[in-house]
Amino acid sequence: MIPVSKPFINSDTIKKVNKALKDGWISSRGEFVNKFEQGLKKYLNAKYCTTCSNGTAALILGLKALNIGKNDEVIVPDLSYAATINSVINVGAKPVICEVDKHSWCIDSKKIEEKISKKTKAIIAVHLYGQACDLKNILKICKKYKLFLIEDTAEAFGTKLDGKYLGTFGDVGCFSFFGNKTISTGEGGCCVVKKKHVYENILLYKNHGMKDKKKYFHYVSGYNFRMTNIQAAIGLSQLNKMNFFKIKRKLIEQFYIKKFKNYDQFISQKNTNNCKRINWIFTSLFTNTNIKKLTNQLKSNGIETRRSFYPFHSMKLYEKYIPKKFNKKNSIYIFKNALSLPTFVEIKIKELEIISKSIKNFLNQNYEK
Ligand SMILES: Cc1ncc(COP(=O)(O)O)c(C=O)c1O
Structure with missing residues (x-):
């Protein structure tokens, strides 16, 4: 059977994974996590970047870090993988479904304004099948109504709009490195962030609300959404290709x-x-x-x-x-x-x-x- 997708694994991937295994760094600490994060940051020309366990976790981290939850509304497109809408529901907010454009298949920017209410906090723009949303208009709307923009860039790693990588336009850009994605870590993801305090919030939520300096002291009730060193070893070899x-x-x-x-x-x-x-x-x-x-x-x-x-x-x-x-x-x-x-x-x-x-x-x- 010719499959729809198949991950690319070469001798370098195996070498790097073996190194992680031999070094004994199989959880979320170890050289590859840091190297992969630095590599992603450089490749995307992003201000801040942190890896996480998958693309859904990246969306949840983005929403939590922007303080979105109960009594808030988030506008999502009608057509996407369920992770987009489920992440909104699972942080306790209400998704508001918006029409998609007939030609780009992405959220129809002309239909967003009529969905905005006093409760609207953010728009999730999904770059479906690698195609860029109409970010020019979406960013204008975000500015006008003081809304956050979360880019669901799970399917669009490496796509550029006006010379800039998708995922770096919004407050948070969320990527997936699932096995069928452009670069993969098996399961995995990352958040690309513009502002330092949002990035720091993401680190907190990703690591059960702890800070590096004060172990087992919790500031928020977070999650374990960390990426392992083995996943990052795969990711680094993919990024190089x-x-x-x-x-x-x-x-x-x-x-x-x-x-x-x-x-x-x-x-x-x-x-x-x-x-x-x-x-x-x-x-x-x-x-x-x-x-x-x-x-x-x-x-x-x-x-x-x-x-x-x-x-x-x-x-x-x-x-x-x-x-x-x-x-x-x-x-x-x-x-x-x-x-x-x-x-x-x-x-x-x-x-x-x-x-x-x-x-x-x-x-x-x-x-x-
Ligand atoms: C548009 C979109 N958003 C989010 C995700 C979630 O990513 P993951 O499967 O890594 O949790 C996917 C993945 O498949 C996706 O296609």
Whole structure:
């Protein structure tokens, strides 16, 4: 089976992990945690950066560090992985679901203002599938209403907007290093922060409310959201390969686009102005197509694919977070038509040819008006 994603592990990864194991630093202390954090900070040109146990933890840390909780509202897009909305609920705040843009699939900045109330504290901008949100307008709104901006950059490590890395625009940028992400640590994440006091709050919450200088004295009721030295060893070796990852992901994206661009059914996620995007898992719309039938055919040809996320509004669990003024149209359209195709740096041209041929065969035979 050609998988949708596969982590890149080479001899350097194994060497670094072995070193962590041999040195006996298998928990959250040890050379690699610090080296990985310094490396991330340098790569992203960020002011502060700290690693954590996963991308969901990064979001929770961001919210907690900004003092967001009970009686607060946070605006989230209708289309994202559940970590975005669950992190808001789990800190005790209320998510307010906002429409997504039909073309970029990210939060529709024109629909945000009407969702703002006296209780609104923050906006979580999710850079879906590596695509930048309309940060220009979102930042203007944040300034006007004095709101925090949290960037959910889980899927967009390495994407630049106006020459600046995503994750460094907001108050906190939250990254995931899950196995299918652009760089991975198995499970893992990090927070990128602008202000020192917010960064210090994140360190507190990440480490059960303790400060380094006063062990077992607790200032807040925090969590253990630390990254291990073993995870950081993997992350550091991945970060060193970032240029290679970037080139390979671009080539895969260009390959798919070239193969399908002449099909009326094929509609790519629109690039935001001045965005140099790093393609995460290549995802496109195949309109007027029976996606279920297509995924089944691909599966029988040994190709794994993935549907898009269910829009939050469509799940009973999140029904109470749908605002009065809300239009479901775009997220349903994207959900209905989107399909994610295998995207990983070691994919072979031969495999890409097999995938595109299978899809083309299907599209040629099954055109649904
Ligand atoms: C948009 C988005 N936000 C948050 C997360 C959460 O990251 P993690 O799985 O590392 O907790 C993910 C991850 O898969 C994601 O895609």
